Amino acid sequence: MxxxxxxxxxxxxxxxxxxxxxxxxxxxxxxxxxxxxxxxxxxxxxxxxxxxxxxxxxxxxxxxxxxxxxxxxxxxxxxxxxxxxxxxxxxxxxxxxxxxxxxxxxxxxxxxxxxxxxxxxxxxxxxxxxxxxxAAAIGAGIDITEPNGNMIVDIGGGTTDVAIISLGGIVVSKSIKVAGNECDEAISRYIRKKHNVMIGERSAEELKINIGTAYKKNKEEFMEVRGRNLVTGLPKTVNISSSEMLEALEEPVTNIVDSVHAVLERTPPELAADIANTGIVMTGGGSLLWGLDKLISEKTGIDARVADDPVSCxxxxxxxxxxxxxxxxxxxxxxxxxxxx
The missing domain is CATH 3.30.420.40 (ATPase, nucleotide binding domain)
Known part of the structure; x- marks a missing residue:
């Protein structure tokens, strides 16, 4: 059959x-x-x-x-x-x-x-x-059946899931409704407020993918985006920098880092020691935001790495x-x- x-x-x-x-x-x-x-x-x-x-x-x-x-x-x-x-x-x-x-x-x-x-x-x-x-842990190649602590940060489009996994089960977890889509909305709000230009959902996503960053870049990057001028009502093109993206994404990125911190605070000591050795594994399309792994490493003191194929995990x-x-x-x-x- x-x-x-x-x-x-x-x-x-x-x-x-x-x-x-x-x-x-x-x-x-x-x-x-x-x-x-x-x-x-x-x-x-x-x-x-x-x-x-x-x-x-x-x-x-x-x-x-x-x-x-x-x-x-x-x-x-x-x-x-x-x-x-x-x-x-x-x-x-x-x-x-x-x-x-x-x-x-x-x-x-x-x-x-x-x-x-x-x-x-x-x-x-x-x-x-x-x-x-x-599922993300299994997809990332982690053996979840072992009595070892593994930390997964899965950042999708609508939710960010942070979990500690051991012996085939979730020990501690937290799910927040802040992820890729919230980042797109934050970019749209920022450009509307700073440049008086309304941009679409797809344009915001393209900005995030191309020059979006969660950590200060050594070299400034720029990208042109087109939208509607809220004062004149006419089409307008503005040049956006990566440092502006850092500012625009500050709130959703901070929420994600805070949720990682909150889960670590509730983790049993033995599992916390395992995670300090094995590090944090990041999955989901949102984990591809430039510098997010660096920021989590800096804020937690634990090495964070993005899985090989985060979108498919x-x-x-x-x-x-x-x-x-x-x-x-x-x-x-x-x-x-x-x-x-």
Whole structure:
């Protein structure tokens, strides 16, 4: 029966969705954006095609992200989007796939139920949930079954999850709704306040990726960005420097560093000693912000390093844990466990 079924691991992110097919690896990495015709409620585009429409649609078409802060904000759209991605990843299948979905460590029972039901309605035979820091650790190649402390900082699009992992379980964790999207919004606010120019979501993201920094750079970098002048209402181009980016990102970056500090304060002494030796592993797209690893190292006194493929760690971890369903049974959440609570 297993030969006719393709089990899946899904990183259901606020910014993007990655799908891992057992035996094949990551087969799909698309933005979690959907374009819908409001008059007919018909899906017009999903993924990268829909992302290009953000901020550029006529009145009857909306391009939206059905996931906010790592959880489902629009159930029906998420279910249809998941169905589309599952079918694209594995095509036609004889038996429904088992699916493991990564969720933030701070999700409520209601939010867990929403993800489980959306996945099952989208075509899963059985859905398991795994906390993203656990999946990120597995994806980063850490042996989580050993009695050693490992610290994971997973910075996604909607949430930052900080966790101490030992013996296949999470000992201490903290999840905050400050991550990549909050950084984009901070950049937009800063440019609006300092330059009187309104810029779009995509422009803010491009600034963050190209010249964004969490630590002072030796060499100043510049990038032009176009937006609407709030005084004249006309298009305007402004030249933004990396030092301005440092100032713009100060608040969200400080929140992330503070959450790392808060978790370390609650860590048992033996595990804290392990982490001082092994260091902090950073995963997720947000960990690619220039200088963030240096800043965390400086503020904590513990070596912080970015995983080899930080964006894919959670997806790889969800996929690998398909082989460990029996071993990780206590860490994984499924329909029966959530229903019984």
């Amino acid at each position: 297993a030969a006719f079924r393709s089990d899946l691991g899904i990183d259901l992110g606020t910014a993007s969705i990655l799908v891992y097919v057992k035996g094949k690896g990551i087969v799909l990495n698309e933005p979690s954006v959907v374009a819908i015709d409001q008059n007919t409620k018909r899906f017009l585009a999903v993924g990268e095609e829909a992302r290009k429409m953000l901020g550029r649609t006529p009145g009857n078409i909306i391009a939206l992200r059905p996931l906010r802060d790592g959880v489902i904000s629009d159930y029906d759209v998420t279910e249809k989007m998941l169905k589309y991605f599952i079918q694209r990843a594995i095509g036609r299948f004889l038996f429904k796939p088992r699916v493991i979905v990564g969720v933030p460590s701070g999700v409520t029972e209601v939010e867990k139920r929403a993800v489980l039901e959306a996945s099952n309605q989208a075509g899963a035979a059985k859905t398991y949930l795994i906390e993203e820091p656990m 959670v997806a790889i971890g969800t996929g690998k844990s398909l082989d460990w369903v029996d071993v990780l049974e206590n860490s994984l959440m499924n329909d029966d466990k959530v229903r019984s609570k």
